[in-house]
Amino acid sequence: MIQKHLSYYLSHLKHDIPAGLVVFLVALPLCLGIALASGAPLFSGLIAGVIGGLVISWASGSQLSVSGPAAGLTVIVFTAIEQLGSFSGFLVSVVLAGIIQLLLGYLRAGIIGAFFPSAVIKGMLVAIGLILIIKQLPHAVGYHKGYEGDESYMNETAVTSFQELIDSLSAFNYGSIIITVVGLLILLLWETRALKQFRLVRLIPGPLVVVAWGIAYHLVSQQWLPDLAVHDTDLVDLPAIETVDDFLNLFILPDFSFLSNPQVYSTAITLAIIASLETLLSLEAVDKLDPLKRTAPTNRELKAQGLGNVISGLIGGMPITAVIVRSSANINAGGHTKVSSFIHGLFLLLSILFCTEVMNLIPLACLAAILLQTGYKLAKPQQFMALYGQGWNRFLPFISTVAFILITDLLQGIIIGIVIGLVFVMISNYRESILLHCEGNHYTLILNKDVSFLNKALLRRLLSNIEENSMLIIDGSQAKFIDHDILETLENFLKTAPNDNIKVELYKVLRNKL
Numbered sequence: 001m002i003q004k005h006l007s008y009y010l011s012h013l014k015h016d017i018p019a020g021l022v023v024f025l026v027a028l029p030l031c032l033g034i035a036l037a038s039g040a041p042l043f044s045g046l047i048a049g050v051i052g053g054l055v056i057s058w059a060s061g062s063q064l065s066v067s068g069p070a071a072g073l074t075v076i077v078f079t080a081i082e083q084l085g086s087f088s089g090f091l092v093s094v095v096l097a098g099i100i101q102l103l104l105g106y107l108r109a110g111i112i113g114a115f116f117p118s119a120v121i122k123g124m125l126v127a128i129g130l131i132l133i134i135k136q137l138p139h140a141v142g143y144h145k146g147y148e149g150d151e152s153y154m155n156e157t158a159v160t161s162f163q164e165l166i167d168s169l170s171a172f173n174y175g176s177i178i179i180t181v182v183g184l185l186i187l188l189l190w191e192t193r194a195l196k197q198f199r200l201v202r203l204i205p206g207p208l209v210v211v212a213w214g215i216a217y218h219l220v221s222q223q224w225l226p227d228l229a230v231h232d233t234d235l236v237d238l239p240a241i242e243t244v245d246d247f248l249n250l251f252i253l254p255d256f257s258f259l260s261n262p263q264v265y266s267t268a269i270t271l272a273i274i275a276s277l278e279t280l281l282s283l284e285a286v287d288k289l290d291p292l293k294r295t296a297p298t299n300r301e302l303k304a305q306g307l308g309n310v311i312s313g314l315i316g317g318m319p320i321t322a323v324i325v326r327s328s329a330n331i332n333a334g335g336h337t338k339v340s341s342f343i344h345g346l347f348l349l350l351s352i353l354f355c356t357e358v359m360n361l362i363p364l365a366c367l368a369a370i371l372l373q374t375g376y377k378l379a380k381p382q383q384f385m386a387l388y389g390q391g392w393n394r395f396l397p398f399i400s401t402v403a404f405i406l407i408t409d410l411l412q413g414i415i416i417g418i419v420i421g422l423v424f425v426m427i428s429n430y431r432e433s434i435l436l437h438c439e440g441n442h443y444t445l446i447l448n449k450d451v452s453f454l455n456k457a458l459l460r461r462l463l464s465n466i467e468e469n470s471m472l473i474i475d476g477s478q479a480k481f482i483d484h485d486i487l488e489t490l491e492n493f494l495k496t497a498p499n500d501n502i503k504v505e506l507y508k509v510l511r512n513k514l
Contacts, residue, residue, distance in 0.1 A: 012336035019335035020343025022207040023066055026329045026367060027344060028351065028359065029236055034069045038077035040087055040318055043250040045069045046352055047317030051308050053345015056320065057338045059304035062296035065286045066326035066341045067308060069318040070278060073271065077318065080267040084258065091254035091313045096268035098309030101276055101302050110298025112280060119387060119394045120417035121284050123401025127413065128324055129378025130406060132371050139368035140180040142173025142234055175230040176365040179217055183210040183369030205333045207370045214366035236362045241352060252316035271309075275321045279305050281414065282322040289331050328374050397421035426454075436462040441470040448478045453485040463493050468500040475507040 009016075027049050035045030052067035060067070081090045104110070189195055190206030221229040241247050258264050280298055287295050301322065308320045330340050351359050387398045397420045405413030433455045437444040443466050451459075466472055474490065476482060497504050 009337050009339050013339065015334045015336045016340040017343055018205045018208055019330055019333035019340040021347060022205055022333035022370070023326050023330045023335070023340060023344040024347035024351070025207070025211055025362065026370060027066070027068055027326050028348065029364060029367060030326075031069055031348070032237070034074060035318060038069075038074050038318065039081050040077060040090075041250070041252065041316070044087075044252070044316055044318045046348060047251075047315060048312050048320050049348045050345050050352075051312045051315075051317055052320050053341050053343070053348060055311055055345075056304045056308040057341035057345065059300075059307050060296070060322075060338065061300040061304075062283060062286060062322070063292075063294055063337050064290055064327060064331055064335055064340075065283055065296065065301070065322045066330050066344060067279075067305065067320050067322045068326060070275075070321040070323050073274060073278075073319050073321065076267070076270055076274065080263070080271075083263055084261065084267075086255060086258065088252055088255035089258035089261065089264065090267070091252065091316060092256055092258045093264050093267040093271060094313030094317070094319050095254055095310050096265065096313075097271035097275065097319060098306045098311075098313060100268060100272035101306030101309060103306075104272070104276060105299045105301075105303030105306060108299050109276070110280065110300075110302050112298075117397060117418065117421040118288070119398040120401045120414060120421055121281070121288060122383065122387065123398040123417055124281060124405065124414060125285050125288070125324070125328075126379045126383050126398075127402045127405035128328075129375040130402070132325065132375030133379065136368045136371045136375065139364055140176065140372060142176030142230065142365065173230060173234060175217070175221055175228050176234055176363065176368075178228065179214050179230065179363050179365040180369045180372075182213060182217075183366055184372065186210050186213060187369065187373045207329075207333055210369055211362060211366050214363040215361050218361060218363055230363050230365065234364055236359050236364065240356050247353065250316075254313055254316075271319050275305065275309070275319055276302060279322040282324040282327060285324050286322070286327045286331070289328060291331070325371070325374070328378060329370065332374055332377055393424040393427075397424065434458055434462060436465065441467065443470055443472045445472060445474045446478065447474075447476040447482060447486075450481040451479050451486050452481075452483045455483075456485050456489055459486060459489050463489075466502060468502065470501075471503050471505070472497070473505045473507055477507060 031045035031049040032042050035042045038045075048069040052069075056067040077090070080093060081087055084090050084093075186209050187206045190201065190209065195201045218230055218235070241250070279301060283296050283298060283301055287293070305320060305322065312318065312320055326344075330344075333340075335341075384399075387395045397417050400420045401413050401417030403413075404416045407413075408416075433448050433451050435446045435448065437446070445462065494504055
């Protein structure tokens with residue numbers, strides 16, 4: 001069995017290693033930016049990214065999901081650190097949140113992810129794609145204020161990003177624009193049939209070529225075209241580590257004396273609930289994006305996330321969730337198995353230890369180009385047309401989810417989408433639970449599925465449509481449950497039917513009930 005699994009993972013290395021490198025390049029600045037926005041040490045964001053790749057990837061049952069620090073928890077983390085007055089104290093909450101997630105996994109709470117309608121999940125993906133595009137456009141032109149919010153869809157919304165988009169119009173950097181435009185052209189051409197016929201093109205993902213192009217442009221323009229060069233603030237910025245002591249000194253241990261502070265427990269519960277919901281939503285979305293349509297076990301995912309958060313909290317890392325943005329980048333880059341997520345974690349660790357100088361040559365505009373393409377793939381116009389063609393009962397929950405995520409945030413948008421979806425389900429059940437067929441003066445009243453008191457008004461209306469001097473057959477053979485209110489309504493009709501010369505015949509099951 002072990003040999004079979006090993007052979008499976010080895011057979012996909014040619015796809016997973018390049019994909020892992022792409023995810024690493026996307027995750028690197030986000031790990032730093034999210035830590036910065038949370039008021040936490042920058043290194044804590046990198047620790048969370050490393051744990052997400054090296055630990056959670058193997059503990060998880062998902063082949064394509066990527067975990068790490070998520071901007072959706074930024075406000076919670078910032079507030080908790082401020083209230084506790086200590087990052088070490090906050091780490092205790094992270095450990096406790098991980099333990100709660102482990103318990104949720106063993107209690108099989110992961111089933112909640114199956115109750116999200118597919119139209120709502122697709123709406124979430126489209127909304128994330130639109131938010132990605134809106135948030136990356138400023139970075140594409142060299143305006144990098146607020147990079148920490150670039151994959152946020154829990155507390156940050158697209159609406160709050162429009163101001164940043166407007167501000168970027170007066171802050172053009174021509175070097176960043178050139179890098180972005182050429183990068184998008186590379187990504188576009190890299191997927192054409194003309195280039196796909198070359199084996200080298202099939203082996204090397206386009207995003208890697210974009211990164212190589214960006215580094216080359218930066219070095220050349222800095223030397224010979226200074227007016228078109230990107231600034232130092234337009235590049236990836238990693239903390240330098242020169243000695244082992246420098247590395248070890250970056251780790252912060254939790255202060256368990258904070259266990260006596262009630263705020264630690266309320267923070268832990270909040271983190272566990274929000275992180276679990278975000279993880280389950282991301283997992284559901286990744287399963288839909290997976291070209292092989294594999295389904296990841298949700299309870300195992302909760303356990304994996306719990307384990308990751310316990311370890312992250314113990315060594316000074318931020319809270320972790322499964323992240324749809326990085327997972328989408330993983331899929332788009334050609335990742336096939338969980339090895340790509342592991343590789344991304346390994347690259348994060350190696351970059352911290354050995355490659356800060358090289359990584360700091362990468363223009364942020366390269367990452368903007370990669371994420372712009374990812375956003376477009378998530379929010380293609382074809383998605384809207386496909387859902388519209390499936391009817392309003394699918395399209396309205398879908399478009400409502402998109403709109404309300406953009407206007408509010410992920411959780412509110414998802415909840416509104418689900419509520420609208422449930423309304424359509426109720427309407428559909430209301431209409432289909434009782435049907436009346438008419439042929440001349442012969443009527444057939446059919447009770448389908450479960451018929452509850454909610455259908456009483458419909459039943460009365462249908463019975464009132466039956467004309468005098470007619471024949472009515474009441475068929476309840478398809479109904480598994482018939483509410484007492486429905487039976488009472490039918491009984492009353494049977495008593496009054498002879499007055500209108502309506503002959504009634506009961507079919508099978510109803511003979512014993514009326």
